[in-house]
Amino acid sequence: MKFIPLSKPYITDEIKKISKVLKSGWLTSGPKTEEFENKFARYVNAKHALAVATCTDALHISLASLNIKPGDEIITTPMTFIATSHIIEWLKARPVFVDIQEDTFNINPDKLFDAMTFKTKAIIPVHMAGHPCDMKEITKFSKANNLSVIEDAAHAPGAEYKDKKIGSLSYATCFSFYATKNMTTGEGGMITTNEDIKDKLQKLSYFGIDKEAYKRYDKKGKWYYEVDSLGYKCNMDSIHAAIGIEQLKKLDSFNKRRRKIAELYTEELEDTGIITPIEKPYVKSSWHLYIIRLPKSINRAKFIDNMAKNNVGCSVHFLPIHLHPYYRKKYGFKKGDFPVAEKVYENMVSLPIYPLMSNGDVEYVIKTIKRCLK
Numbered sequence: 001m002k003f004i005p006l007s008k009p010y011i012t013d014e015i016k017k018i019s020k021v022l023k024s025g026w027l028t029s030g031p032k033t034e035e036f037e038n039k040f041a042r043y044v045n046a047k048h049a050l051a052v053a054t055c056t057d058a059l060h061i062s063l064a065s066l067n068i069k070p071g072d073e074i075i076t077t078p079m080t081f082i083a084t085s086h087i088i089e090w091l092k093a094r095p096v097f098v099d100i101q102e103d104t105f106n107i108n109p110d111k112l113f114d115a116m117t118f119k120t121k122a123i124i125p126v127h128m129a130g131h132p133c134d135m136k137e138i139t140k141f142s143k144a145n146n147l148s149v150i151e152d153a154a155h156a157p158g159a160e161y162k163d164k165k166i167g168s169l170s171y172a173t174c175f176s177f178y179a180t181k182n183m184t185t186g187e188g189g190m191i192t193t194n195e196d197i198k199d200k201l202q203k204l205s206y207f208g209i210d211k212e213a214y215k216r217y218d219k220k221g222k223w224y225y226e227v228d229s230l231g232y233k234c235n236m237d238s239i240h241a242a243i244g245i246e247q248l249k250k251l252d253s254f255n256k257r258r259r260k261i262a263e264l265y266t267e268e269l270e271d272t273g274i275i276t277p278i279e280k281p282y283v284k285s286s287w288h289l290y291i292i293r294l295p296k297s298i299n300r301a302k303f304i305d306n307m308a309k310n311n312v313g314c315s316v317h318f319l320p321i322h323l324h325p326y327y328r329k330k331y332g333f334k335k336g337d338f339p340v341a342e343k344v345y346e347n348m349v350s351l352p353i354y355p356l357m358s359n360g361d362v363e364y365v366i367k368t369i370k371r372c373l374k
C-alpha cells in the first residue's frame, strides 16, 4: 500500500531544462530569470515581475520598498504561515492582526478599521488555501486611508478575483514556488506589480546595487558600481528560473486538476458532518489546500494519526500566529484574542491535494476519512 502525501511536485521536462542551463556556463540571475519574469508578469497580467529566492524574500523586500520605519504598524491575518509576520518583525515594524472570516479563513475587511492607528502603513492580506480575499473591500479601505497593500499570494498563483488573476490588483503581490506550492522551483518566489518599482525592488534584492550582475560582467557593461542604500541578497538564479518557466506552462492544468479533486472531495464529504471548504461566487480558487473542519465529536490529533496509519498524509494550516510563543512573549497575545481564527484552527485538517493524485487516490482518501470518523 503506497502512502498518499499531502502534496507532491509534478516534474517532467524540468530536468532537461536544468541540464541545459548547467551546460550553458551561466548559472546565476540572467536571461533565463528575465524570461521567467516576463512570462509570469504576462500570465497574471501585471506590468512587472521580479523573481526572487523565496516568497518570504518577496514579502520582505516588498515591505522594505515602502521605507518602513521601526514602530510602523502592518495589518495582517493571524491565519497564515509564520513568514508573513516574521518579515514585519525583520523590519522592526509591528504586526497588527485582524481576525478572519469563518467561511473563507481570510482576513475580515469589516474589522480593518478597528485595527488602524496613525502608525499603520500597509496591509498584507493572505489568500488562504488559494481562495482570494475580498479585494474590493480591502482596496477601498486602503485607498481611503492611504495604506499600501502587499498580497501574500503564496497559495494563489492562477487564482482569480472577479475574473482578474491575482497579481495585478495591489501595490505588490508575492508568490511562492516552494516545493509544496501550486507550481514549484524547489525554492523560489516572485513579486508582481503595476507600479514602477521594479528597479527599486531589484536593488533591494541585490545589496542595493542597481545593475543586474550579468550585465555588470558582460563586455558591454560597466565594472564600476556604488551602493547608496542597504539591500539584501535574494535574487533568483537561472537554474530555478528554468524550472519555473516549465512549471508555469503547466500551472493552468495543475489548477484544473486541483479543482477537480476538490469537487470530488466536496461531493463525497458533504453529508458526513464535516464542514467542506467553500468558494465565493466572485472568485476562482487555486485550491492550494483543501481544508475540512471536523465534527466536534472527533479528536483531531487522533484523526490525523489514524489517517497516517492508513497511509494518508494530513496536516494543519495554520496555528494562528499570535499563539506562537515568540509572538505571545513579545506582544502579550493570549487565547481569545482572535476567536474566529482560534475556533477554525481547533478542528481544521488539510487533506492531500496535488495534480498527480489519481481519482483512485481521492476515493481512497474519502473512504479512509469515513472510516476514521466512526
Ligand SMILES: *Cc1c(COP(=O)(O)O)cnc(C)c1O
Pocket: 054, 055, 056, 057, 080, 081, 083, 084, 126, 152, 154, 155, 175, 176, 177, 178, 187, 188, 189
Ligand atoms: C509558503 C508560504 C510563504 C513562504 O513562502 P516561501 O517561498 O517558502 O518563502 C508565505 N506565506 C504563506 C501563506 C505560505 O504558505
